[in-house]
Amino acid sequence: MGQWRASTFAGAIIALGVSLINTEGRAMSSVEVSPGVSVLSAGAINVGVIRAEGRVLLVGCAAPGVLERGGVRPSDVDWVLLTHHFRDEAEGARELAAMGAKIAVPAAERTLFEHAEAFWSSDEWRVHAYHYHPSPRTLRVSVPVDRALAPGDAFEWRGVEVRALDGRGPTDGGLAYAVTANGRTVAFAGDLIYGPGQLRDLYSLQGERTWGEGGKYGEYHGFGERAAVALRSLDGVLAARPSVLVPTHGIVIREAAHAVAALRTNLDECLRSYWKTSAGRWYFAGARPEWPVDIGYLKPRCRKLPSWVVEVGGTSRAIVAGDGHCIVVDCAGDVPSRVAELQRQGKLGAVDAIWVTHYHDDHVGAVNELRAAQQCAVVAHETMADILQRPDAYLMPCLDPQPIRVDRVTRDGETWSWRGFTLTALSFPGQTFYDAALLVQRGDERVLFLGDSFTPGGMDDYCALNRNLVAKGHGYDRCLDVLEKLGPSCLLVNEHVDGAFAFTEAELAEMRAELGRRREALRRLLPWDEPDYGLDPQWARCDPYLQRAAPGMAVGWNLRLLNHSRTAKRALVRLRAPEGWKVLVGDGSVLVRPGRDASVHLAAVAPPDASGRAVVGFEVRWAGADLGELAEGVVQFGGPARGREP
Numbered sequence: 049m050g051q052w053r054a055s056t057f058a059g060a061i062i063a064l065g066v067s068l069i070n071t072e073g074r075a076m077s078s079v080e081v082s083p084g085v086s087v088l089s090a091g092a093i094n095v096g097v098i099r100a101e102g103r104v105l106l107v108g109c110a111a112p113g114v115l116e117r118g119g120v121r122p123s124d125v126d127w128v129l130l131t132h133h134f135r136d137e138a139e140g141a142r143e144l145a146a147m148g149a150k151i152a153v154p155a156a157e158r159t160l161f162e163h164a165e166a167f168w169s170s171d172e173w174r175v176h177a178y179h180y181h182p183s184p185r186t187l188r189v190s191v192p193v194d195r196a197l198a199p200g201d202a203f204e205w206r207g208v209e210v211r212a213l214d215g216r217g218p219t220d221g222g223l224a225y226a227v228t229a230n231g232r233t234v235a236f237a238g239d240l241i242y243g244p245g246q247l248r249d250l251y252s253l254q255g256e257r258t259w260g261e262g263g264k265y266g267e268y269h270g271f272g273e274r275a276a277v278a279l280r281s282l283d284g285v286l287a288a289r290p291s292v293l294v295p296t297h298g299i300v301i302r303e304a305a306h307a308v309a310a311l312r313t314n315l316d317e318c319l320r321s322y323w324k325t326s327a328g329r330w331y332f333a334g335a336r337p338e339w340p341v342d343i344g345y346l347k348p349r350c351r352k353l354p355s356w357v358v359e360v361g362g363t364s365r366a367i368v369a370g371d372g373h374c375i376v377v378d379c380a381g382d383v384p385s386r387v388a389e390l391q392r393q394g395k396l397g398a399v400d401a402i403w404v405t406h407y408h409d410d411h412v413g414a415v416n417e418l419r420a421a422q423q424c425a426v427v428a429h430e431t432m433a434d435i436l437q438r439p440d441a442y443l444m445p446c447l448d449p450q451p452i453r454v455d456r457v458t459r460d461g462e463t464w465s466w467r468g469f470t471l472t473a474l475s476f477p478g479q480t481f482y483d484a485a486l487l488v489q490r491g492d493e494r495v496l497f498l499g500d501s502f503t504p505g506g507m508d509d510y511c512a513l514n515r516n517l518v519a520k521g522h523g524y525d526r527c528l529d530v531l532e533k534l535g536p537s538c539l540l541v542n543e544h545v546d547g548a549f550a551f552t553e554a555e556l557a558e559m560r561a562e563l564g565r566r567r568e569a570l571r572r573l574l575p576w577d578e579p580d581y582g583l584d585p586q587w588a589r590c591d592p593y594l595q596r597a598a599p600g601m602a603v604g605w606n607l608r609l610l611n612h613s614r615t616a617k618r619a620l621v622r623l624r625a626p627e628g629w630k631v632l633v634g635d636g637s638v639l640v641r642p643g644r645d646a647s648v649h650l651a652a653v654a655p656p657d658a659s660g661r662a663v664v665g666f667e668v669r670w671a672g673a674d675l676g677e678l679a680e681g682v683v684q685f686g687g688p689a690r691g692r693e694p
């Protein structure tokens with residue numbers, strides 16, 4: 049985050065020196081970027097302040113008190129134009145509307161402003177989530193809308209010309225605005241760009257793809273697929289010939305064309321690197337020009353399974369001992385009945401245990417059912433026992449809401465014997481952060497059940513929301529350590545791939561080298577001291593994410609922060625409770641060691657008449673930088689207690 053709140057042009061930003069979080073103050077600066085157009089940097093975001101005839105039009109928004117301290121009288125505001133539905137962009141808009149300001153929003157995102165509560169009352173974004181737009185960074189509370197604008201719409205306000213431009217990319221229907229005052233145009237680009245060559249995060253660009261005749265993958269598999277849309281939007285912004293480009297987050301840009309060209313180069317480098325090693329080359333051959341339709345070139349990596357591994361079907365395998373007893377690896381869908389059928393046929397004996405490779409619904413959906421039918425233990429690794437037992441506490445892709453009791457939690461490197469086999473549990477943070485691998489050895493034969501973390505095509509890092517980190521020693525870099533240590537004779541099993549596969553030493557070395565090149569490219573793209581902040585939407589997260597509570601009772605939250613930096617960072621966290629809540633612990637601070645996580649506890653009492661769902665926000669200041677409301681938590685009142693373990 050070296051450039052956080054820095055400016056590209058000399059002398060532009062006058063810091064007013066509010067450096068600590070408190071109930072009133074946020075770091076703030078204001079500068080005129082063009083005649084009649086100022087940018088107020090209010091905490092985490094930039095707000096455009098356009099003045100004419102003694103009145104004000106804002107692009108973006110901030111709380112009335114913040115505006116006032118930035119020299120803007122809230123009662124002077126005629127219009128607030130919002131670029132997209134994220135709540136930091138619309139901060140204070142509701143209060144300003146109550147004071148008489150009119151609110152204009154993108155037509156395609158109108159309902160997210162007017163009916164914010166509808167988003168939160170659904171569970172679509174939270175459980176079995178394979179699609180990530182709209183994002184839960186959306187408004188917690190509705191904002192009244194006076195006008196919905198579509199790309200191409202224009203209006204005049206007191207001699208100032210405002211044009212709405214296509215701003216799609218990080219969100220489905222965002223807008224950019226070109227504002228021409230006193231003969232000069234300033235463009236407001238939302239989160240399409242952060243600074244020259246930079247984006248605030250990459251996970252917002254997760255998108256779907258269609259190709260050829262009926263080829264399609266959804267957002268889950270579409271790493272960076274919205275990059276092209278965002279760049280097209282930026283080309284439209286450049287066509288308005290702005291003298292200044294103002295992003296919602298980040299740096300006010302003078303050389304707009306140069307800044308966008310640099311972004312195109314940086315994005316291209318990151319994506320080209322990703323395409324070279326992606327597991328998508330196996331699953332979605334032909335989806336891109338870089339992924340040949342004929343996967344013959346990957347076939348030499350395929351191997352035969354040893355006789356003691358049975359492909360149960362679905363995403364399950366069974367490790368079968370000489371006496372027929374077995375361990376079932378993962379269980380979803382109709383696997384319990386397949387196991388029963390194989391037992392009837394005499395091909396499988398008693399199930400001794402279920403091993404879970406990772407928490408995704410296509411691997412755990414029927415674990416409870418199989419456990420009940422077979423009276424067997426569930427064994428899972430320390431990296432995922434908690435998410436299996438408390439799924440509601442997390443916001444992660446492909447989450448299955450039914451809790452799974454873990455009978456035995458394994459530690460990294462833990463080895464045990466089972467009916468002639470040696471088993472070793474390994475932390476394996478590949479496809480997801482909450483992931484593990486099981487090494488199974490009998491005689492000379494070794495098989496690593498690695499979940500979904502690799503295919504013969506490479507790494508399954510297509511879903512950034514899974515938290516696949518790029519730092520050295522973390523994420524896939526750590527997985528490659530494991531594979532290198534095991535050597536090319538160890539067979540690898542991904543249950544979405546028939547048989548087994550293996551990588552040569554050269555192939556592993558090439559993947560590691562490419563990952564290193566990608567890390568450096570991501571460093572250029574993402575404006576943080578470590579790129580993982582821009583790849584990991586959950587580095588600051590509320591635990592539990594969703595909890596049930598009774599009206600009038602105290603509710604507690606832990607705001608957990610994972611420090612991706614190489615130095616310790618001080619976090620200051622403040623709770624933003626909805627109206628009517630009585631705050632018990634409203635803020636707190638913690639020093640987070642590098643590579644570790646730590647949490648701040650916050651608490652409030654729910655109103656006696658609370659019902660439905662309430663959404664609380666958490667404002668984060670990280671090493672002095674105001675990041676705004678970075679995380680949220682959901683509290684559910686009344687209703688059936690879903691998801692209780694059978």
Ligand SMILES: [Zn+2]
Pocket residue numbers: 363408410411500544
């Ligand atoms: Zn899977």
Ligand SMILES: [Zn+2]
Pocket residue numbers: 406408479500
């Ligand atoms: Zn998976």
